[in-house]
Amino acid sequence: MQPSNDYPRFHDAGESGLLIEFGAGYDPKINAAVTAFDRRVQAAGLSEILETMPSFRSLLVRFDPLSCDYEALKSTLRRLLSQPAKTSIAGPKPRHFRLPVVYGGSFGPDIDEVAALSGIAAADIPDSHASEVLDVAMLGFSPGLAYLGQMAPAWDIPRAESLRPSVPVGAILVAVRQTVLPATPIPTGWRQIGQTPFRSLQPDAERPFLLSPGDKVSFVPITAAEFDKPWTFEVAL
Amino acid sequence: MTEGLLVERIVPGASIQDRGRPGYLRFGVTNGGALDQYALAEGQALLGNSHDAAALEMPGYGGRFIAKYAVNIALSGAEMDARLNDTPIGWRRSKTLRQGDVLEIGATREGLIGYLHVEGGFLTPRMLGSRSSHLRAGFGFSPTSSDVLPIGPQSKGQGEVALPRPDYFDLRCLPLLKGPQTAHFTPETLEKFLRDQYSFSPRRDRMGARMTPAGGPLDGAADGLTIASDVINHGDIQIGGDGLPVLLMADRGSSGGYPRIGVLARAALDAAAQMPSDEPFSFRLIDRSTAVDLWKKHQALINSLAGSVKPLHRDPRDIADLLAYNLVDGMISAKENP
Numbered sequence: 001m002q003p004s005n006d007y008p009r010f011h012d013a014g015e016s017g018l019l020i021e022f023g024a025g026y027d028p029k030i031n032a033a034v035t036a037f038d039r040r041v042q043a044a045g046l047s048e049i050l051e052t053m054p055s056f057r058s059l060l061v062r063f064d065p066l067s068c069d070y071e072a073l074k075s076t077l078r079r080l081l082s083q084p085a086k087t088s089i090a091g092p093k094p095r096h097f098r099l100p101v102v103y104g105g106s107f108g109p110d111i112d113e114v115a116a117l118s119g120i121a122a123a124d125i126p127d128s129h130a131s132e133v134l135d136v137a138m139l140g141f142s143p144g145l146a147y148l149g150q151m152a153p154a155w156d157i158p159r160a161e162s163l164r165p166s167v168p169v170g171a172i173l174v175a176v177r178q179t180v181l182p183a184t185p186i187p188t189g190w191r192q193i194g195q196t197p198f199r200s201l202q203p204d205a206e207r208p209f210l211l212s213p214g215d216k217v218s219f220v221p222i223t224a225a226e227f228d229k230p231w232t233f234e235v236a237l
Numbered sequence: 238m239t240e241g242l243l244v245e246r247i248v249p250g251a252s253i254q255d256r257g258r259p260g261y262l263r264f265g266v267t268n269g270g271a272l273d274q275y276a277l278a279e280g281q282a283l284l285g286n287s288h289d290a291a292a293l294e295m296p297g298y299g300g301r302f303i304a305k306y307a308v309n310i311a312l313s314g315a316e317m318d319a320r321l322n323d324t325p326i327g328w329r330r331s332k333t334l335r336q337g338d339v340l341e342i343g344a345t346r347e348g349l350i351g352y353l354h355v356e357g358g359f360l361t362p363r364m365l366g367s368r369s370s371h372l373r374a375g376f377g378f379s380p381t382s383s384d385v386l387p388i389g390p391q392s393k394g395q396g397e398v399a400l401p402r403p404d405y406f407d408l409r410c411l412p413l414l415k416g417p418q419t420a421h422f423t424p425e426t427l428e429k430f431l432r433d434q435y436s437f438s439p440r441r442d443r444m445g446a447r448m449t450p451a452g453g454p455l456d457g458a459a460d461g462l463t464i465a466s467d468v469i470n471h472g473d474i475q476i477g478g479d480g481l482p483v484l485l486m487a488d489r490g491s492s493g494g495y496p497r498i499g500v501l502a503r504a505a506l507d508a509a510a511q512m513p514s515d516e517p518f519s520f521r522l523i524d525r526s527t528a529v530d531l532w533k534k535h536q537a538l539i540n541s542l543a544g545s546v547k548p549l550h551r552d553p554r555d556i557a558d559l560l561a562y563n564l565v566d567g568m569i570s571a572k573e574n575p
Contacts, residue, residue, distance in 0.1 A: 011417035014470050014500045015528035019417045025465045053262040055467040055492055058417075062262070065529045066536060139265040140466065140492030143374045147466075183265075184374055203364055209264040 008037075008081060010074065018061045020077065026056040026178075028150050031137045034059050035214040040080050048073055054213045055138045056147070096216040098235045099181075101130070101172055102224050103194040110160075110191035114174060117157040125193055126221040128154075129172070134179060136215040144183025144201040146211045151177045159189040170196045172219075181217075183209075198233050241308050241355060241388030244380045247300035250442065252370035252379040253361045253386075255291040257487065261365055265491045268471065269369045269376075272443060272487055272510035273350055275539055276314030279400055280354030282542035283311035283331045290358025291368040293380070295351045296442075299342020302353070304334035305385065309356035309394045315348025315511055316402075330399035330549065348406050348511040357389035371488050373444070397549040400542065405508040405535075412502040413520040414528055416473065421458035421496050430455055430498055431520055435482070439514040443488040446509070447481060451517070454480025458496035466494040472501035472509075484509060504531035 013019040020037070023030035038054040041061065048068040053060040063073060103126040104111040115122035134148035151174075159175045166185045167173065173180040173190035180190050183201035196219075200210045210233075211217070256277065257270020271277040271294055280292050292313075299317050309331060312319055316328040320341045326332060328351075334340060345351060361368050361378040370377030380386060419427065434451040441447060457476055469475070473485045475495045484501070501509055502523060512518060523531075 012414065012525055013417055013468070014414060014472060014503060015525050015532060016503060017470060019468070021417065051260050051262055053468050053491070056465045058467050060262070060468045060470075066533055070525075070529075138466075138492065139263065140468070141265060141490045143261075143264065143266045143371075143376075145265050186373075208365060209261075213263070 008033075010077075013060055015065045016062060018063075018074065018077065019058050020061070020081075021058045023057045026137065026149065028135060028137075030057050031135065031149070032214075035135075037081065038213065040083070041077070044076075044080060046073070046076060053140075055140060094212070094214040094216065096218070096235050097198070097211065097233045098218050098220055099196045099198045099233060100222040100226065100229075100231050101126070101194040101196045101219045102227055103129070103172075103221055105224065107224065107227075108172065108192055108194040111193045114157065114191050114193050118154045120154055128152075129174075129179070129193065130219040130221050132179075133216055133218045136211050136213050136217060137178070138213055139209070139211065142182060142184055142186050144209050144211070145186065146181040146183070146200060146217070148179040148181060148217050149177060151179065153177065157191070160191060161189075163187050163189050164192075167192055168195065169201075170198060172196060179217075181211075195227075197227050197229075197231055240385040241305055241391075242386045243303040243305055244382055244384045244386060245301040245303055246382050247380055248295055248298040250296045250379075251300065252294050252372070252443070253291050253359050253377055254294045254369045255289060255358070255367055257369050258365045258367035258376075262468070262491060266365065266371075266374065267487065267489055267491050269371045269443075269487045270367070271352070271369075273314050273352070273507045275403060275405065275507045275535070276350070276352050276511075278539045278542050279313035279329065279403075280311045280352055282546050283313065283329075283398055283400060284309060284354055284356045285543075286354065286356065286358055290354070291361065293353040293359060293386070295342065295353065297349060298344050299351060299353070300382075302340045302342075304336055304338045304340070306336055306391065308334050308388060308391050310334055310340070311354040312342075312351065313354065313400070314352040315345045315350050315406075317345050317351040318343035327399070329402060331394075331397055333394040333397075345513075347513070349513055350510060355386075355388045356391050356394075360387040360389055373488060398546045399549050400545055400547075403538070405505075406511055408505065408508040409512075409516070409518045411505045411509055411518060411520050412523045412528065412531060413474070413499045414502060414523060414525065416470075416497050416500045417467075418458065418496045419499055422476075422498055423456070423459065426456045427498065430482070431522055434517050434519050436517050437484075437512055437514045441514065443486060445475075445486050445489055446484045448484065450482065455482070455498075456480065466492045469493050469497070470500055472503065472506055473497040474499050474501070486510065502528040502531050504528070504535040507535075 009021045011019045022033045034054045050062045137147045137149045155177045171192045172194040175190045254271040257268040311331040319326050364376040370379045435448040438447045475483045475497045
């Protein structure tokens with residue numbers, strides 16, 4: 001682990017990108033710094049920036065190298081970094097989603113394995129998991145897939161050795177103190193303890209992806225019979 | 238919208254592609270789009286299509302298509318054996334198919350990926366602003382046999398036009414930039430990587446292309462397994478746990494944890510996508526400003542395509558100076574006529 005005063009670090013990511021690293025690994029504080037900086041960059045409305053992508057520990061800034069003054073953009077980003085964090089920034093506010101989850105059975109086929117690895121009794125897994133309030137740390141790997149963190153140390157369990165060819169949309173997957181929520185069917189080495197009827201990808205909606213980095217997510221255990229009820233997912237923060 | 242082109246047979250992996258869907262990276266959606274963007278632009282220039290028009294991307298081989306109505310097409314990208322009603326037709330040019338015409342597209346002659354365009358582009362459904370197919374995400378459309386591809390209204394056709402073959406099919410030394418994780422590799426590993434020769438294994442798709450290094454697998458990054466997942470760029474070269482490099486392409490995952498030794502200059506992405514499997518190539522390290530210059534040149538070529546289109550036959554109606562031509566010599570004699 002590098003001393004934190006080495007960060008943030010600027011790297012070229014190809015000729016059309018700048019990657020600003022805030023730390024070496026996943027840490028909720030580093031991730032919060034990424035999310036806050038992303039919000040500040042977005043609020044600044046810099047026309048030379050095509051898009052940004054926040055991840056666990058870094059922010060990618062993409063631009064058109066033929067029309068953008070690269071050095072000027074770097075200075076602008078450094079100036080934004082050195083500004084004191086403001087309490088209010090324009091743009092969409094973080095939201096809180098409470099997701100109903102059916103734990104165990106065919107909805108969570110790996111719950112016994114997770115119980116054995118974490119030391120949490122299988123019967124206690126739903127309440128233990130649902131007591132966490134997690135941050136959306138990043139969206140990535142596959143479209144709309146959300147990495148949620150960081151859970152209590154007991155959840156520091158490894159990924160499985162072998163890949164499961166496909167888990168469904170809404171699968172609740174756990175490993176390394178994180179919950180992963182896929183928005184499309186994916187192959188995975190993460191273990192499935194439950195499933196939510198929440199669909200974070202709504203292709204035809206004006207806002208097709210419901211979750212954004214910085215949003216909060218918590219869970220409510222429900223029964224299999226309740227899975228298809230018309231749920232409301234967003235709650236006041 | 239009409240149902241314009243019946244797919245009788247098609248290569249697996251063929252897909253509808255346009256310029257892709259920028260702006261969704263933060264939601265885990267990579268830009269995607271045609272693997273050879275130059276070839277996409279060629280088709281648009283040949284048919285006078287908009288920049289948003291979608292084409293059919295055909296990796297390695299084409300298929301057999303039947304025109305349900307008269308349709309104006311163009312062929313671009315990797316040159317393939319093409320026949321119209323059993324008569325060979327040229328590549329990188331436009332053509333008008335009449336109702337019932339059979340277009341047969343065979344194997345590539347050079348390069349890897351061919352494109353079939355229609356006037357107005359294929360009108361398959363849009364997802365997040367693009368018609369590009371992204372198989373793993375379930376976005377877009379990948380035709381199979383007996384599908385009918387929807388197209389828009391067709392004009393009478395502007396006569397056959399052609400474009401010259403671009404030079405990037407000859408590129409065998411790919412320009413590479415250092416990336417955010419290059420420093421995780423030892424200088425010896427980077428030097429070995431830059432000295433070695435490679436070929437793409439036939440195990441490649443729109444997500445990535447696995448390379449075989451002539452000198453054998455590389456040492457991984459010293460702290461490779463502890464690098465936290467972050468964004469993967471189009472053109473990143475990842476060194477997997479087996480020490481083999483993989484070029485990550487349009488439909489890659491948007492993030493990942495394997496360390497990446499460098500990133501291809503954007504100007505070389507089309508050439509890398511067209512590099513045939515098992516063909517030897519190497520890398521050369523360049524700096525950022527050189528990469529920007531290369532991109533500027535590549536973009537300038539793309540922007541000049543519409544102006545580079547040349548008619549194959551001149552239609553007499555288009556020749557404004559027709560009356561000034563002395564079409565037939567020797568008809569008028571000063572001596573014999575009054």
